[in-house]
Amino acid sequence: MIHQPTILLTENFQLHSSLPKLMAESLLFSFAESLIGKLATAAVQEASLALGVHSELKQMKATMALIKGVLLDAEKKNPQSSALNEWLTQIKRVFSDAEDIVDDFECEALRKHVVNTYGSCSRKVRRFFSSSNPVVYGLRMAHHIQDINTRLTKLSTQLSMFGLQIIDHDTRVVHVREMTHSHVNPSHVTGREHDKNEIVNLLMQDGDRQSLSVISIAGMGGLGKTTLAKLVFNDRNIDECFQLKMWVCVSNDFELKNVLIKILNSAPNPTRENFNNFETEQLQNLLRNRLEGKKFLLVLDDVWSEDPARWHELKEIIDVDVEGSKVLLTTRSHAVAAIMHTKSSNLYLLGCLSEEDSLSLFVKFAFDDGEEKKHPELLEIGKEIVGKCGGLPLAVKTVGSSLFSMFDKKEWESIRDNEIWNLKQNEEGILPALKLSYDQLPSYLKPCFASFSLCPQNTIIICSQISTMWEALGFLPPPKESESMVDVANHLVYELWSRSFLSDYFDLGADSTFTLHDLMYDLVVHIAKGEFERINLRNQKFPENAQHLVFMENNLHGQAFPHTGLKSVYLSQGMNNEAFLIKLVSRCKYLRILGLYSSEIESLPYSIGKLKHLRHLNLQFSKKLRRLPDSVCKLQNLQTLDLLGCVELQKLPKGMRNLISLRNLYITTKQVDFSEKDIAVLTTLENLNISYCDNLESLFNGIQLSTLKKLALVGCESLKSVPFHAIRNVNVLAISNCDQLELSMGVGSQIPDSRLKYVVLKDLPQLVTLPRWIQGSANSLQSLLILGCINLKELPDWLPTLIYLKSLGICECPNLVSLPDNMHQLTNLERLEMTACPELWKRFKPGVGQDWYKISHIKRVYNAQEEEDEEDEE
Incomplete structure (x- = not known):
């Protein structure tokens, strides 16, 4: 059955021709x-x-x-x-x-x-x-x-x-929208109500008892397939119809084991099992047990694989003969939909937006509310621009965002008349509208956007992690007084989001997360070509002028060696070719970044000390690494040293005090303690993560870390004490799986002043109520997240004194059954999550809970079963 037959490709978007190559x-x-x-x-x-x-x-x-x-x-x-x-x-x-x-x-x-x-x-x-x-x-x-x-x-x-003209200053500025609740969780969906209702009706129809029913939403990139699937997934009728809902982003990875893990991770997991180490046979047994007797909806988002064998393998496992269970998938390929066809399957071809809906969406992003009425001339030009976007929501939204708060008629006309509209979508799927919007970006944002090509596709990107790369490559301007480099990076990320280049943006206060839409990822790979490159078995040629390489494969034997002018190199997981590494270090002496994530090496070459330009050294999860040469401490430019998950590392190298530029230090070692020579002398240190240091019993005795802004203590099973005075200047504090840690941190009845903005307390069975030192951050704390604290019984009466709190998350705390009475005093609280806290959710469920009135002023209250309100075009 085919619904809504529509011509999906307009004249502007034929799949041939090419944009200029020099990006x-x-x-x-x-x-x-x-x-x-x-x-x-x-x-x-x-x-x-x-x-x-x-x-x-x-x-x-x-x-x-x-x-x-x-x-x-x-x-x-x-x-x-x-x-x-x-x-x-x-x-x-x-x-x-x-x-x-x-x-x-x-x-x-x-x-x-x-x-x-x-x-x-x-x-x-x-x-x-x-x-x-x-x-x-x-x-x-x-x-x-x-x-x-x-x-x-x-x-x-x-x-x-x-014949080039002199233009000394980049006049393109980003006009950033005011941050409001609706922008934290945007819901800019236009013209899809009919489509949503049609698909909801299809899902609620009785299925064939003999085969699993599949509904496929098919259409070209940028139409909003994922957005539509989210609207359906979050519909109240769907909640009532299905006992179990699961959402999986498949993308290019349809390897059976990985898909099974994703499905299991998306289903309720009360025992919090980690499925990554399970074999396929174990995974399929676990999944069939979870699905047994339950009417379920499984969303497979962004399916690319056209291999019928892979789908039939999965179908055999998830088809547990429960009448009415459905699979909803989104895909750009009609062939994928045909492969997944069953007797009761439906193909839903998603069409482009109408001119009216396209203009309505454009106005939302190009103007503040009602502002278009003041600029009728611009609105007329906007109609012509919208006509060139071919009814694609992503194109309309991005071009509209690029014109936000720009009222110069010539600027609008230059967008309308740009010659790039005459180019047709090339074979890489780059939309002229997106390339045009990229051209409008201020120059300082362009390298930041281009660097996303080094990130894997379809992943959540954390700003604090990307900021270390930007800093190492010199992309970040100097911070203002009291700002950290992460703060600077957050501003740039927000600017990119305000122009619709990023999706699923979420502000965490001291950090943020976001994703890249598939078409934006295609764009970023295209514009970065020749500068940022991913090397795999299909693409082994090193571009002559590339400065940033990611090796996707571990087979480095016999590879032609890259040129010596490289600025960053990321080697593939499992890399164990020490000869290649030695050659790389000796030849590429101007490296700023060296990434050896999850390598198999046991030690670094002593010559690493000659990379005097190196800013970022990532050895995360190199589980065989036993020692670091002392020559690492010759790297005075080093800003980030990541040793997280190096479980065999015996100790830090001698001479840590010489790392006078070090800002970010992530440690896993077998040391019993850290002497004053190791950490206290690092006068530029802002971010310290100490994880899985099983032998560590105490920390910071007699040490004052005045520059430290962010501290994470994770999985330190023997850690018993941390004096609070050592970390009173910290903005971000995360404590997880430290069962022996005395959480009072030596703070008695007197509450010290502190500057905490973001606190995470996770998997701490000793936590019965919140420690008093949190109250000392009443004038600064914006986000508080409590996860897996199974013995937490109450939140203290002083919680409502945290008047700047914006986000409160409580997850998997089953013994917590109430909130303080004066929650109405938290007037800035915008987001309250209560997940896997059944009694708490029952009492405070929006609209129906007996205590709902106590928190009804909060803009967003939800649990894990509810879909996030953030809606970005697919």
Whole structure:
């Protein structure tokens, strides 16, 4: 049965032709601006004077400024000229080489600082940081600078060939919307009510007793298939019809074991089992037991695999002969829908939005409420722009967002008349509307967006994790007073979300999470091509100018080696080729990031200490790693050292005090304690995560960590004490699976002032009520999350004094049956979650609970069975 036959591809979106190939060059202006700023820093100025190259660097800066002035115009022209493309490629190369020289000066300044601080009392330190002869070093640097100036001068003389205009400042600014509750959980769904009702009716129809019923929502990317499926999944009629609902994002991974794990994880899991280590036979038995006798709805979102054998394998397992059970899937492929066809199956072809609905959606994103009435001329131009979007919600929303709070008629006309609309959607699925919106981004946001191409598709991205990469690559502006680098990154993430480049954005106060829509991921891979690349068995060629590589496969034997100018390298999980690693370290001396996540190596080469430009070293979950060479402590530029999950690591290397730039430290070791030489001397440390240190009994005795902003203590089974005074400046605190820890932290009746904004207490059986020190953050705490604390019996009467609290989450706390009476005093509380707390939910369930009136002022109250209100177009 086929519903709503619709022509899904309009004239603008035929799958051929191609957008201009040179995408990475659009990142050049931001790079040039950052580099010119570095040339003006005190460290570079001092080094240039000391080495006698001050006038040469001054000339370099002037020529760069001249070239930078035309880069925005070159970017605007979307160059297709091979000569201009080649010129921009040469600019990129010389700027990259210049950045390495500038960073070298900064490295030298940091080295001298360490030697001057510790070397006077230690010959070992002087030898440890010995450098080449200063005269030789100066001559070498002077030679490099002369070479760069020669190349820059040659390139600057070619400017007149291309007729480029000088534009000194990027006038594209992001007009950020006011943060409101509706924007935290947006529900901008237009024109899909009829579709939702049709599919709900299909799901509620009696199924065939002999076969599992499948309803397929099919349509091209950007139509809103996932949004529609969410609307259906969250419909009250569906809640009443099905005993069990499960949601799984399948995407490209239809490997049976992985799909079974995803389904089990989406079903209620009262014992909180971890299914990752189970075999397929165990998984299928567990799933069939969960489904037995239950009428269920399983949503398989974003299915790509057209292999019928994979679907039949899964169908055999989930078809447990329960009448009325249904599978709802979304897919871009009609072939997928045909493969999953059964006797009682339905194919629902999702059509484009009508012109009226498209305009209504556009207005929501281009104007504040009612503002369009003040600008009738812009609205007329908007109608023409909407007509070019072909009825695709994602295209309409993104272009509308790019015009938000822009009232210059010429700006709107330039969008309407842009030549990119004449290009047809290329074979990679890049929509002209999305590329056009990307072109409108301010230059400082473009490299941040491009870097998402290094992230796996269909994953939740955490801002605090991406911020360490942005910082290492120099994408972040300096923080303002009292700001952390994560705060800076959060601002940029929010700006990207406000322009509809990100989906499922959620503000956690001190952090945020988000995802990328499939078409946005396609776009980001396309625009980053040549700069950020993922290398696998199908794509083994190293692009000549790529600076950031992710190796997707572990088979590195016999691979051609990448060029030496790489800035970041991420090696695949399970990497055990030490010869490749040694060669990489010796050749790529300008690396800023080295990722060895879940590697099989037992030790790092001593030569790692020569990567003096390295900012980020990730060894997370390298479970065979036993030692780190002391030479790691020669990396004075290192900002992030991630040793989380390195369960065989015996101890931290000697000389940690020399890591004078370290901001983020994640530790798993077998140490019994951390001496003052290990952590207390790290005067720049902002983020400390101590996890699975099973031998650790006490922490921070006599130590004051004044710079620390974020602390996580996870799975430290022997940890008994942490003095609160050591962490009173912390903004974010997470404590999980530390069964022996005294949670009072030495705080008695007197409540200390603290600056906590975000607190997580997870899997702490000793927690019966909240510790008093939380009350000390009454003027700062915004998010409180309590998970798996099975003996928690009450929340204290002082909880309503936390007047700035915005989000309160209580999950899997079965003995908690009530909330304090004065919850109405929490006037800023916008989000209250009560999951797996049956008695608590019963009493406070919206509209029907006996105590609902106590919390009825809270904008969003929900449990895990309710779908999140965040609705982003698929």
